[in-house]
Amino acid sequence: MPIKVNLASSDPLSVAVDVVVIGVPEGASTGEGVLARLVAALGESVTHQVKRDDFTGKRDQSIDFATHGALKPGRVLLIGLGSGKVTDVECRLLAAKGARFANGVRAESVAVVVPPGVERAERAAAEGLVLGAYRFTRYFTGDRLPKVELSRGTVIIEGKVGKAARDAVALGQQVGEAICVARDLVNEPPNEVYPEALARVAVDVGKQHGLKVTVLDKAALTKRGMKLIMAVGQGSARDPRLVHMVYAPPGKPKGKLVFVGKGLTFDSGGLCIKPAPGMEEMKGDMGGAANVIALMAAVAAAKPNVEVHGVIGAAENMPDGAAYRPGDIFGSLDGRTVEIINTDAEGRLVLADCLAYARALKPDLIVDNATLTGACVVALGPTVSGFFSNREELAERLRSAAKAAGESMWQLPLIEELRDGLKSDWADIKHTADRWGGAITAALFLREFVGDVPWVHVDIAGPSMANKPYGIFSKGGTGHGVLTFLRLIEGFTG
Known part of the structure; x- marks a missing residue:
């Protein structure tokens, strides 16, 4: 308890x-x-x-x-x-x-x-x-x-x-407990948390907090044409899921914000399999999805006057006779075709379909967060998230929210010259480029699927899990990012 x-x-x-x-x-x-x-x-x-x-x-x-x-x-x-x-x-x-x-x-x-x-x-x-x-x-x-x-x-x-102080303490407890939901999900073993199970947790959180939750199963994903999520999950015995959570305040909201989370409940690397040492930590590759579930619980407690959507792409990336391969080409919800280069760069494929889904909601803002690239950890270390944005004003808002929340985040650039690395000879786009600037090219790939919607991509690969306690964070799953996102949301209500 x-x-x-x-x-x-x-x-x-x-x-x-x-x-x-x-x-x-x-x-x-x-x-x-x-x-x-x-x-x-x-x-x-x-x-x-x-x-x-x-x-x-x-x-x-x-x-x-x-x-x-x-x-x-x-x-x-x-x-x-x-x-x-x-x-x-x-x-x-x-x-x-x-x-x-x-x-x-x-x-x-x-x-x-x-x-x-x-x-x-x-x-x-x-x-x-x-x-x-x-x-x-x-x-x-x-x-x-x-x-x-x-x-x-x-x-x-x-x-x-007084009442105001008592209410503040009660809200603080609820926000803290919401972040602990993200920690629990990351710490759970992958035999217990797989796409369907992750979706069940989201449904349960929705019932507890009065949120509307919709789950798209394999048939629904196939019908909608979300071929990238399906490709990542096709080598697993566990089918993918897309989860859509909605908080709607009473009255007229001051905006519509969408938060997207990568939910790879286990990432073996697929056919481009990862080395065995450290693979057990890949149970935490759903840290972005865990954050979104936690954030929606925190939002329900804080009750901001803004409409908030949480979108989660959940899949398991496994090597199997049916697994997707380097050289495969798949369509996407967005409509464009994607050439597969490295099956261990699966997170951006799942996010691409989720971002296109989020864009269709016509929001004022999309924020995605994902344990996306080791390159970001190399650049910033294990306690700092990197973020990218297609709007400088929005980047400043996120920077201010992170500072107010006490979470370490640092803006990285969307360098246009690196976009050439994503050109494909066989499809509309490749999903990876050269290893240099890997966190940047991943963000450039994701940008292709958000259109002109104001957007922030947060790479939480470093601080989503910790090998020892520090600051407010626990060993294992940390929930890093939830406080920043909540501050960002609260800033839209003023």
């Missing part, structure tokens, strides 16, 4: 919890503030520990003290906030780090103190507590099962606890 978060206004050192988390600005000393109170309660051992650890409240510094019954909290964790302005990003990070620490010391309850005067702080802290407390333990049995569960979280504020 996820952590249950509530709101309180009280002295943090008088709260009966296993761990209380307090942010400390740079320049902290044992002569003032919370450190002085800890010295008074716990003695000079606090001073010695602070001096030994050289703790001054710099960003990323932390120090903890066991109270041994001298204070109501069992432990006090101080985390440095640095010298810059504290925003809701820092509040979310403070809470996530605190919850992760609480998990590590087998705590059942944790409280985080929200720095005063920070806009959206209560919501962000609740999000952080849920995200930091997250663990994927479904397949543990016996001694591997956690003996203690972090089940209670408290956001502590100054002043009176």
Whole structure:
């Protein structure tokens, strides 16, 4: 069960919890503030520990003290906030780090103190507590099962606890839990999450949150002429699916936005098979689809005055006698023909049909996100998503949304000279070009299917999965991107 978060206004050192988390600005000393109170309660051992650890409240510094019954909290964790302005990003990070620490010391309850005067702080802290407390333990049995569960979280504020703050904490919990849906889906094994199963999860999320959900099966995809999705999935015993989720606000919406997710529930590479080392991580090649399902749950909770559609292309790329081959040529929903060069570049084929489907909805904006290219990871590293756009104003909006959400994203260029690499001698277009600039040529291919609709492509290949926890992100599936997309949507309601 996820952590249950509530709101309180009280002295943090008088709260009966296993761990209380307090942010400390740079320049902290044992002569003032919370450190002085800890010295008074716990003695000079606090001073010695602070001096030994050289703790001054710099960003990323932390120090903890066991109270041994001298204070109501069992432990006090101080985390440095640095010298810059504290925003809701820092509040979310403070809470996530605190919850992760609480998990590590087998705590059942944790409280985080929200720095005063920070806009959206209560919501962000609740999000952080849920995200930091997250663990994927479904397949543990016996001694591997956690003996203690972090089940209670408290956001502590100054002043009176009002309805607005309570609502903000409740929304923060819902948004955090939505992101955990994406994490769960990425962490699930591919024998459990395949195209049909992924579609079922989307349907269940729709029922829980009042969303309209339509699923296109093999027959429907074939009838519509979505030959690229079908090609990618034809080597698998598991048929592809397209999922269309819709959030419609009451009254007249201020726009229509479509978010598209790549849902390769397992990518073996097909006939261009991947090397065995690391192939097990290809269960996470549906991170974009997982993000879209999570985003739609978060949107339903936030209730923005904008119509939001989630479109997911789900397939399994397997080597089989029926698998598609290099040199094959397929039509597409868009109508143009595509020559296959590398069957391990399957994601852009699935997205191409999904983007054409999204374009037909006549939206104001299309955003796709996908674990698309290793080239993007080479360029930006494993913690940063690359993004491309056919509108500079839109790129700036996404950049601002990512900064406000605290997620690392960096714009890459759509270099027109590289478009020549997609020219085919036998079809309208090839789906891959030379290896150089691979993330760019993938984006250029996708651009062919969006027409003149404002569009952003986000390559989340690096941060969709993490090999260790960092920031607000967990090991395994992270849900990186959901907070940015939600901020982007909320920006359209103003």
